Amino acid sequence: xxxxxxxxxxxxxxxxxxxxxxxxxxxxxxxxxxxxxxxxxxxxxxxxxxxxxxxxxxxxxxxxxxxxxxxxxxxxxxxxxxxxxxxxxxxxxxxxxxxxxxxxxxxxxxxxxxxxxxxxxxxxxxxxxxxxxxxxxxxxxxxxxxxxxxxxxxxxxxxxxxxxxxxxxxxxxxxxxxxxxxxxxxxxxxxxxxxxxxxxxxxxxxxxxxxxxxxxxx
Ligand code: C5P
Numbered sequence: 001x002x003x004x005x006x007x008x009x010x011x012x013x014x015x016x017x018x019x020x021x022x023x024x025x026x027x028x029x030x031x032x033x034x035x036x037x038x039x040x041x042x043x044x045x046x047x048x049x050x051x052x053x054x055x056x057x058x059x060x061x062x063x064x065x066x067x068x069x070x071x072x073x074x075x076x077x078x079x080x081x082x083x084x085x086x087x088x089x090x091x092x093x094x095x096x097x098x099x100x101x102x103x104x105x106x107x108x109x110x111x112x113x114x115x116x117x118x119x120x121x122x123x124x125x126x127x128x129x130x131x132x133x134x135x136x137x138x139x140x141x142x143x144x145x146x147x148x149x150x151x152x153x154x155x156x157x158x159x160x161x162x163x164x165x166x167x168x169x170x171x172x173x174x175x176x177x178x179x180x181x182x183x184x185x186x187x188x189x190x191x192x193x194x195x196x197x198x199x200x201x202x203x204x205x206x207x208x209x210x211x212x213x214x215x216x217x218x
Contacts (some may be wrong), residue, residue, distance in 0.1 A: 088171055095179060155180065
């Protein structure tokens with residue numbers, strides 16, 4: 001289809017979610033948080049007592065996810081799970097279920113359905129490679145592991161949660177390694193993606209760069 005898509009991929013806690021949301025706001029585009037779908041699948045499995053490595057059962061849950069996105073609020077079977085999918089545990093669970101090929105297939109069309117006029121900003125790990133391969137703008141948004149750990153640390157403290165910087169750094173690195181090493185849709189910078197290294201940029205500067213690249217293309 002001809003709906004314009006900005007695909008933003010990158011490792012966890014790189015800030016791509018925040019940047020993608022703000023770019024979408026600025027352009028009046030829709031926004032897809034693809035990671036949320038994997039987190040929701042992990043949460044649904046946990047609620048049903050399904051093991052995260054049980055591919056056929058997890059796939060059935062992914063295909064049947066009853067989810068509603070209402071701005072910042074995410075409802076799973078009518079229950080507000082906006083906060084409960086954001087825990088480190090669900091990040092871990094998401095990366096487990098995301099390594100299962102049938103689960104990724106089950107979520108593919110649901111992600112593509114987000115591409116509606118006037119356009120979409122999508123963030124994740126395989127937006128440019130798999131879900132929206134013909135996106136006119138693909139960005140690989142990253143920062144050093146130390147900077148990303150620091151960002152996640154501040155985010156957790158901001159939410160009033162206990163946080164340990166060393167543990168967060170270790171978790172981030174383990175999750176990124178799993179996302180990079182997996183056989184299906186591994187995290188990587190595509191040859192046709194522009195690199196946005198944000199270690200020394202604030203959110204406004206990162207948003208401005210994405211918008212500048214988009215204007216060059218439009
Ligand atoms: O982006 P977020 O941290 O919410 O994603 C959680 C996990 O979901 C990632 O670590 C990754 O394993 C998986 N994921 C994925 N493909 C995407 C988005 C997320 O495999 N497009």
